[in-house]
Amino acid sequence: MNDSLFIKAAFSQKTERPPVWMMRQAGRFMPQYWEIKNKYSFLEMCKTPEIAADVTMLPVDLLGIDAAILFCDILVTGEAMGGDLSFTQGVGPKFANPIKNARDIDNLRVDVMDNLQYVADAIKVIQQRLNGSIPLIGFAGAPFTVMSYLIEGGSSKDFKLTKLFIHNHPDLAHKLLSKIAAVTADYLNLQIAAGVNAVQLFDSWALxxxxxxxxxxxxxxxxxxxxxxxRKDIPVISFCKGSSVFAPLMAEAKPDVISIDWNADLKDIKHRLPSNIAVQGNLDPHILYADKHVIKDRIHRLFERMRGENGFIFNLGHGIMPDIPFDNVKYAIDVVKEFRY
Known part of the structure; x- marks a missing residue:
């Protein structure tokens, strides 16, 4: 993997062009994803290594990206710990037994790697299929984000219950977060041992x-x-919604890469970070709805802004939306791959 554009950029080395992958690159904007999704539930897809590998490989085969990312979900750690997780079309994830008190927290398990072995098994299948062609990124949900789902019982617009919990019961919140953090570290190390080439920590709701x-x-x-x-030879990427605000703090955790949302000027953020921390991002995903000449112009504008900067991975400021045209995503990736500094 030493010759991988993605790995080089993640370790702040010079590359002839920015490497490209996109959050949610294997997902609902792809007709081929739906051919699989219509046969299985979402959790079945995550928990069946061959199917998880099939979905992971879709953007590799159809888009030609520079890094694959494991097909899974950030909430599998919460489920492994004892959350009753389900996914409903049009609704999203739900925990049927949300956390409400100290007893609920005490009941959560932390010795749960056996429950997550299916992820390690999927990684091994995916790496056989990739056969060293491009790196595979593993990932996990960060503790605050996983906690918010466990407390809210699902997605939330205002995180009222979560904020009430941390403000009124900070000791319980820290107890819960400590448990999730222990599982998350073990889980990412399980993925590294299984063969991923990089890991990303998703703190989706930090904003x-x-x-x-x-x-x-x-x-x-x-x-x-x-x-x-x-993490020897394994770059660590830190992502949150709000990274344009929190990047200076995020750097203190010593990741190799900070993934930046689309609200910030990427060069400005890069110059405010230690020189050995790369940046990833930060195209507004809504631009992928636009006409192709607009997509090309915005990508080139970002690349010209980052000209001369080592340690830059092209990505979106957040994930691809389900109704973005597949052809536009493919076009954007082609524009990136044709570019040369």
């Missing part, structure tokens, strides 16, 4: 927090997780 709460209830646990990773 719900003010600066002080982010530091106390999110950042400190991300620091703990990253410090425990067996």
């Amino acid at each position: 719900a927090l003010c600066w002080d709460d982010y530091k106390e209830f999110s950042h400190n646990y991300n620091v703990e997780i990253i410090s425990k990773l067996n």
Whole structure:
């Protein structure tokens, strides 16, 4: 993997062009994804190694990206710990037994790697299929984000229950976060042992927090997780919605890459980070709805802004939306791959 554009950029080395992958690159915008999804439930897809490998390989085969990312979900750690998880079309994830009190937290298990062995098995199948062609990224949900789902019982617009919990019961919140953090570190190390070439920590809902709460209830646990990773030759990417605000704190956790949302000027963020931390991002995914000349112009505009900067991975500021035209995604990736500094 030393010759991989993605690995080189992740370790802040010079590349002839930015490598490209996209969050949610194996997903609902692909007709081929639906051919599989219509036969199985979402959790069946995650938990059946051959199917997870089939979905992981779709953007490799159809889009020609520079890195694959494991097909799974950030909430499988919460399920392994004892959450009753389900996914409903049009509704999203639900935990039928949300966390409400100290007893619920005490009942959560932390010795759960046997429950997540299917992920390691999927990684081995995927790596056989990739056969060293491009790197495979593993990932996990960060503790605050997983906690928010466990407390809310599903997705939330305002995170009212989660915020009430951390403000009124901070000791219980820390107890819960400590459990999730321990599982998350073990889980990422399980993926590394199984053969992933990089890992990303997704703190999808960090933007719900003010600066002080982010530091106390999110950042400190991300620091703990990253410090425990067996990361030799394995770049670690840190992502959150709100990274344009929280990037200076995120850098203190010593990731190799910080993935930046689309609200920031990427070069400005890069120059405010330590020189050995790469940046990933940060095209607004809504641009992929636009006409192709607009897509090309915006990608080239970003690349010209980042000209001369080592340590830049092209990605979106967040995931691909389900109704973005497949042809537009393919076109964007082709534009990236044709570019040369």
